[in-house]
Amino acid sequence: DLQLNYYAQSCPNAEQIVKQQVIKLYNKHGNTAISWLRNLFHDCMVKSCDASLLLRTINGIESEQESDRSFGMRNFKYVNTIKEALEKECPMTVSCADIVALSARDGVVMLGGPRIEMRTGRKDSKQSYLPEVEKTIPNHNDSTQSVLSRFRSIGIDTEGTVALLGAHSVGRVHCVNLVHRLYPTVDPTLDPDHAEYLKRRCPTPDPDPKAVLYSRNDLQTPMILDNNYYNNLLKHKGLLLVDQQLTSDPSTSPFVEKMAADNGYFHDQFARAILLLSENNPLTEDQGEIRKDCRYVNGD
Numbered sequence: 001d002l003q004l005n006y007y008a009q010s011c012p013n014a015e016q017i018v019k020q021q022v023i024k025l026y027n028k029h030g031n032t033a034i035s036w037l038r039n040l041f042h043d044c045m046v047k048s049c050d051a052s053l054l055l056r057t058i059n060g061i062e063s064e065q066e067s068d069r070s071f072g073m074r075n076f077k078y079v080n081t082i083k084e085a086l087e088k089e090c091p092m093t094v095s096c097a098d099i100v101a102l103s104a105r106d107g108v109v110m111l112g113g114p115r116i117e118m119r120t121g122r123k124d125s126k127q128s129y130l131p132e133v134e135k136t137i138p139n140h141n142d143s144t145q146s147v148l149s150r151f152r153s154i155g156i157d158t159e160g161t162v163a164l165l166g167a168h169s170v171g172r173v174h175c176v177n178l179v180h181r182l183y184p185t186v187d188p189t190l191d192p193d194h195a196e197y198l199k200r201r202c203p204t205p206d207p208d209p210k211a212v213l214y215s216r217n218d219l220q221t222p223m224i225l226d227n228n229y230y231n232n233l234l235k236h237k238g239l240l241l242v243d244q245q246l247t248s249d250p251s252t253s254p255f256v257e258k259m260a261a262d263n264g265y266f267h268d269q270f271a272r273a274i275l276l277l278s279e280n281n282p283l284t285e286d287q288g289e290i291r292k293d294c295r296y297v298n299g300d
């Protein structure tokens, strides 16, 4: 079972080492902290927080990273940096799944978000579940009700789901995920001035998917996990349809308004929901393994 400080005996410095690495990486590449947060969502939502996301395509394994839903994910190579630091101190002891969880927790702190007390003891999967990704991770233009039902299926309520989408207070969106709101006509739920700005960022209706054209989610505080996301939604400056629609669905709009007015309330709800997400269906003792390299299952 998951417990606080699971590695107290087996690797007493484990959590400290993850934190040190997250800080070091943040100081070199600030956006690694953003990646750790998105990794938690994409790993924990698919089956379990089991590092299934981190496996590469090889030997019959089809990586979840190859799904369209994983578009834009970055910095996977720096997970290995964290793992290597742990292997040096305690070989084969700390799971990649716990690295996903703890790095997200520490990344959130670097981004000015809440401190979250997380339990550990997750095991790593022996599979990556590529076909499951589209069944569990919503698409950027799904309806609010379909998004809510996916989160509800892993025990996260409406308030928690609205808070989790506040992760889009940091990071970026590539033009391929935006242009349908700009061309041929501008989505009427998008602020016209913001639409002009986005058209300058994304000048053509069919961007090359390999091109790096993108816009930042939150122009005011792009690197801070704050409630400015909700203020942007109220100003019709949400980038994805799933973002903007939170203001028009009567089941979510009251929470958007409350979170826009109160950053402390947003942080409390965000912390609560991240905890639920991070404890979705963990693998226990005999169901998984501790990978030596987060990219590959252990060889025999």
Ligand code: HEM
Binding pocket: 034, 035, 037, 038, 041, 071, 072, 073, 074, 137, 138, 139, 140, 141, 147, 164, 165, 167, 168, 170, 171, 172, 173, 174, 175, 177, 240, 242
């Ligand atoms: C309805 C649910 C969600 C959908 C459809 C969704 C979709 C997306 C899309 C399309 C992008 C932009 C990818 C790109 O173009 O590069 C993105 C970025 C991001 N998402 Fe979500 N997301 C959802 C929920 C979440 C949740 C729950 C979290 C974390 C708790 C999260 C964290 C992030 C982060 C941090 C980024 C920025 C990544 C970066 O800049 O590298 N998202 N999301």
Ligand SMILES: [Ca+2]
Binding pocket: 042, 043, 044, 045, 046, 047, 048, 049, 050, 051, 052, 053
């Ligand atoms: Ca997983």
Ligand SMILES: [Ca+2]
Binding pocket: 169, 170, 218, 220, 221, 222, 223, 224, 225, 226, 227, 228, 229
């Ligand atoms: Ca922000």
